[in-house]
Amino acid sequence: xxxxxxxxxxxxxxxxxxxxxxxxxxxxxxxxxxxxxxxxxxxxxxxxxxxxxxxxxxxxxxxxxxxxxxxxxxxxxxxxxxxxxxxxxxxxxxxxxxxxxxxxxxxxxxxxxxxxxxxxxxxxxxxxxxxxxxxxxxxxxxxxxxxxxxxxxxxxxxxxxxxxxxxxxxxxxxxx
Amino acid sequence: xxxxxxxxxxxxxxxxxxxxxxxxxxxxxxxxxxxxxxxxxxxxxxxxxxxxxxxxxxxxxxxxxxxxxxxxxxxxxxxxxxxxxxxxxxxxxxxxxxxxxxxxxxxxxxxxxxxxxxxxxxxxxxxxxxxxxxxxxxxxxxxxxxxxxxxxxxxxxxxxxxxxxxxxxxx
Amino acid sequence: xxxxxxxxxxxxxxxxxxxxxxxxxxxxxxxxxxxxxxxxxxxxxxxxxxxxxxxxxxxxxxxxxxxxxxxxxxxxxxxxxxxxxxxxxxxxxxxxxxxxxxxxxxxxxxxxxxxxxxxxxxxxxxxxxxxxxxxxxxxxxxxxxxxxxxxxxxxxxxxxxxxxxxxxxxxxxxxxxxxxxxxxxxxxxxxxxxxxxxxxxxxxxxxxxxxxxxxxxxxxxxxxxxxxxxxxxxxxxxxxxxxxxxxxxxxxxxxxxxxxxxxxxxxxxxxxxxxxxxxxxxxxxxxxxxxxxxxxxxxxxxxxxxxxxxxxxxxxxx
Numbered sequence: 001x002x003x004x005x006x007x008x009x010x011x012x013x014x015x016x017x018x019x020x021x022x023x024x025x026x027x028x029x030x031x032x033x034x035x036x037x038x039x040x041x042x043x044x045x046x047x048x049x050x051x052x053x054x055x056x057x058x059x060x061x062x063x064x065x066x067x068x069x070x071x072x073x074x075x076x077x078x079x080x081x082x083x084x085x086x087x088x089x090x091x092x093x094x095x096x097x098x099x100x101x102x103x104x105x106x107x108x109x110x111x112x113x114x115x116x117x118x119x120x121x122x123x124x125x126x127x128x129x130x131x132x133x134x135x136x137x138x139x140x141x142x143x144x145x146x147x148x149x150x151x152x153x154x155x156x157x158x159x160x161x162x163x164x165x166x167x168x169x170x171x172x173x174x175x176x
Numbered sequence: 177x178x179x180x181x182x183x184x185x186x187x188x189x190x191x192x193x194x195x196x197x198x199x200x201x202x203x204x205x206x207x208x209x210x211x212x213x214x215x216x217x218x219x220x221x222x223x224x225x226x227x228x229x230x231x232x233x234x235x236x237x238x239x240x241x242x243x244x245x246x247x248x249x250x251x252x253x254x255x256x257x258x259x260x261x262x263x264x265x266x267x268x269x270x271x272x273x274x275x276x277x278x279x280x281x282x283x284x285x286x287x288x289x290x291x292x293x294x295x296x297x298x299x300x301x302x303x304x305x306x307x308x309x310x311x312x313x314x315x316x317x318x319x320x321x322x323x324x325x326x327x328x329x330x331x332x333x334x335x336x337x338x339x340x341x342x343x344x345x346x347x
Numbered sequence: 348x349x350x351x352x353x354x355x356x357x358x359x360x361x362x363x364x365x366x367x368x369x370x371x372x373x374x375x376x377x378x379x380x381x382x383x384x385x386x387x388x389x390x391x392x393x394x395x396x397x398x399x400x401x402x403x404x405x406x407x408x409x410x411x412x413x414x415x416x417x418x419x420x421x422x423x424x425x426x427x428x429x430x431x432x433x434x435x436x437x438x439x440x441x442x443x444x445x446x447x448x449x450x451x452x453x454x455x456x457x458x459x460x461x462x463x464x465x466x467x468x469x470x471x472x473x474x475x476x477x478x479x480x481x482x483x484x485x486x487x488x489x490x491x492x493x494x495x496x497x498x499x500x501x502x503x504x505x506x507x508x509x510x511x512x513x514x515x516x517x518x519x520x521x522x523x524x525x526x527x528x529x530x531x532x533x534x535x536x537x538x539x540x541x542x543x544x545x546x547x548x549x550x551x552x553x554x555x556x557x558x559x560x561x562x563x564x565x566x567x568x569x570x571x572x573x574x575x576x577x578x579x580x581x582x583x584x585x586x587x588x589x590x591x592x593x594x595x596x597x598x599x600x601x602x603x604x605x606x607x608x609x610x611x612x613x614x615x616x617x618x619x620x621x622x623x624x625x626x627x628x629x630x631x632x633x634x635x636x637x638x639x640x641x642x643x644x645x646x647x648x649x650x651x652x653x654x655x656x657x658x659x660x661x662x663x664x665x
Contacts, residue, residue, distance in 0.1 A: 053457035061464025069490045072475045187629035190383050197387040
């Protein structure tokens with residue numbers, strides 16, 4: 001199991017690095033999908049099969065398809081690659097890199113000072129997940145639901161067909 | 177929605193219907209006599225070529241697949257020196273048959289003329305000419321009209337009167 | 348050691364079995380379409396034309412596998428493999444008979460949904476990588492259609508899950524010993540059937556390929572074995588959805604004991620495969636906006652109502 005964990009972790013790491021460095025947006029998204037799949041494998045072997053499945057269904061299966069969909073619609077030409085390479089200049093990535101470095105240092109510090117007590121590994125099924133969702137985290141779930149509802153209403157409002165205004169001489173044509 | 181279910185059911189019931197396919201190379205489908213297939217040149221009842229090389233078929237052909245050259249025999253009767261149809265161009269529209277004043281060129285109910293070599297689809301006069309009269313039995317152009325070119329004397333056709341002798345007073 | 352051997356045998360058997368069935372479906376579909384259209388179908392290669400499958404496979408293997416110069420080469424090659432992979436992975440959770448299952452996951456149904464949602468990529472990526480207007484249109488249609496119908500597919504299954512109280516496929520089959528779920532979950536069954544057709548983008552919902560308007564849509568540029576993968580992937584998808592319908596709504600391997608369980612499973616599965624072929628023979632393709640509004644305005648409320656009522660009934664019985 002440890003071997004699978006390390007393989008998945010390495011795949012996730014390499015894929016994420018590739019996501020950042022690719023110039024072609026669709027290729028970057030493909031690597032992001034691979035990264036998400038690797039993370040879901042990690043979830044699965046660390047005892048959270050439900051979360052692993054949801055990760056694949058929701059993130060890899062739905063949200064990233066929409067990402068790819070949107071990028072397909074944008075019809076990025078050959079010029080976008082050049083513009084992308086402008087973004088890879090130091091002043092663009094130096095701040096996020098420093099922030100990530102701080103996080104990495106923290107992680108390494110935690111790992112070094114880890115006292116070695118093994119975390120108890122047990123499988124958490126769908127029942128437990130839903131019980132905690134609609135039990136302890138009720139408020140958060142409801143708030144998220146409200147946010148999503150607002151999103152749906154907003155999308156409906158934007159997507160609604162506009163009523164066309166005609167000059168009064170043309171209104172009879174509209175009715176016929 | 178219900179109409180879709182009804183369609184499904186009706187299509188399902190087709191299992192019990194007889195097949196309409198005709199297994200072609202073993203069984204042949206019935207082709208009506210006026211089917212527009214391979215083009216032939218026919219002969220009249222006297223076994224002469226009907227074609228008078230008037231070029232109307234070549235003019236009518238929308239794809240220009242007919243080419244011929246007119247010539248005359250010793251009696252002055254016109255006939256094609258060569259008559260060539262390029263069947264790799266022919267669209268079997270039947271306009272040549274419509275245009276022909278002598279019923280010489282006719283389309284027949286035959287379509288099995290596949291070839292491996294495209295050049296073999298160019299039919300010469302000897303390939304086109306048949307021994308029979310095709311669809312129009314007993315018809316002879318020169319018996320109906322035309323000048324005397326050795327087939328009949330002047331005014332000797334089926335619906336012709338003998339020529340009037342202008343040098344006599346007798347009725 | 349013996350157990351591992353049995354496991355490997357099952358894996359190989361399921362893999363070979365499903366791929367063989369999918370290949371055989373090429374013949375079955377052509378023949379049944381012919382029967383329903385009063386034709387003869389393939390009847391030249393071997394007795395009743397049964398070697399048509401072999402002839403088709405030989406043809407597809409020896410065709411030139413051409414990659415057009417204007418495509419995005421990597422994505423172009425990856426796209427057709429995704430559908431084969433995702434659907435073959437889904438077969439690993441299908442219990443064909445008691446004990447004959449590769450991985451009896453406790454989240455089996457979710458695994459199936461996850462894999463079928465990954466199947467959407469094959470169309471999107473193939474359409475995008477082909478770098479061709481028609482393919483792109485097909486890919487866009489495919490993405491929208493598959494994401495939409497995944498929603499109803501998942502929701503229609505929730506009724507079954509609520510009644511069983513488990514995502515495990517074996518549990519779901521065992522819970523149907525008294526009564527098949529097609530009776531209490533008829534609405535769910537109908538929605539799953541429609542969503543299944545849309546997920547495998549079969550006729551009448553083959554809008555991503557739509558020969559008459561998009562000249563084969565997302566796979567216009569594909570040839571040879573890569574096209575063959577789309578082809579076999581589609582048949583594998585039909586087989587998978589038929590298996591899922593059998594398991595979820597028609598009691599899987601359950602049946603009178605004069606036949607072995609696996610035979611019952613296969614009989615039910617083939618009945619649904621034939622139904623899919625009948626759908627293709629009978630129904631016309633809807634317009635694209637009709638497909639979407641049918642999904643979101645009719646199937647979604649129905650599926651939600653189904654979940655609501657099932658949940659209420661189960662709660663009141665508990």
